[in-house]
Amino acid sequence: MGQSKTLEFKIENTGAGPLEITGYSAPEGITMEPSTLTIAPGESKTVQFTLTPTQAGTLSGKITLQHGEQSIGPLEIPVLDLTIEAPQLPVISLVQENLSLGEIEVGQEITTTFTITNTGAGPLTITDIQSNIAGIALSETQLTVPPGQSQDITVTFSPPAEGPITGTIDVISNDPEKASISLTITGSAIFTPADPRTDFDGSRTIDFPDFLLFVSAFGTANTTFDLDGSGTVDFSDFLIFVSNFGKTIN
Numbered sequence: 001m002g003q004s005k006t007l008e009f010k011i012e013n014t015g016a017g018p019l020e021i022t023g024y025s026a027p028e029g030i031t032m033e034p035s036t037l038t039i040a041p042g043e044s045k046t047v048q049f050t051l052t053p054t055q056a057g058t059l060s061g062k063i064t065l066q067h068g069e070q071s072i073g074p075l076e077i078p079v080l081d082l083t084i085e086a087p088q089l090p091v092i093s094l095v096q097e098n099l100s101l102g103e104i105e106v107g108q109e110i111t112t113t114f115t116i117t118n119t120g121a122g123p124l125t126i127t128d129i130q131s132n133i134a135g136i137a138l139s140e141t142q143l144t145v146p147p148g149q150s151q152d153i154t155v156t157f158s159p160p161a162e163g164p165i166t167g168t169i170d171v172i173s174n175d176p177e178k179a180s181i182s183l184t185i186t187g188s189a190i191f192t193p194a195d196p197r198t199d200f201d202g203s204r205t206i207d208f209p210d211f212l213l214f215v216s217a218f219g220t221a222n223t224t225f226d227l228d229g230s231g232t233v234d235f236s237d238f239l240i241f242v243s244n245f246g247k248t249i250n
Contacts, residue, residue: 004052012044020067027061027079029053053084091120092175094183101157101165101187107246109158114183116153116171118145125174129153133167133185135160159189193250197227198241204249214241
């Protein structure tokens, strides 16, 4: 089913006059080409029968060639029991239709996954996975999922600017019913300015040079690095510094 097969059949005129085939009747899914023809005495012509089944099951019956010759009986071609098998087609399914990224700091990165499942009987070929959301990267965009199996796709996201996150991830495949299926993405990108006290080098970005300066003062009473005012630069100050790492001064 879903495919066609063509067979040739030779018709010979053994009579004294021309044989005119004016039409035919056949089981559903069988066509004849040409559908009408004239065969001169002593000659033969070849016709093609094409089977294009529309449903699975057993096909039987006969092909009857219509003609106007009263002296000959019906021209019939038996169609013996033909087994039509259902095609081995893939069926795509997403375990979830919506994916919430939650609240993410601008410049930070999160990683999550979504799952593609093939519930069909044939291999599912993913030809492309794409998104209209800036900052999204996907672990794979082309793959094959065998029947009855699933594949996780890793989504890495780093928002380039603050604001609502809305869009889709679109999966393109060879599923004949759903060539494209979408995963709705939601979330919010926020920007929290860094604590200016953690910008030790004055670069307006809390980065590795600031970390080196902090490490050099660890365990001392240096008030520049004593962020919690405890009198000692200790682990509590380190936690404050780490929470600002990678951020910028507004």
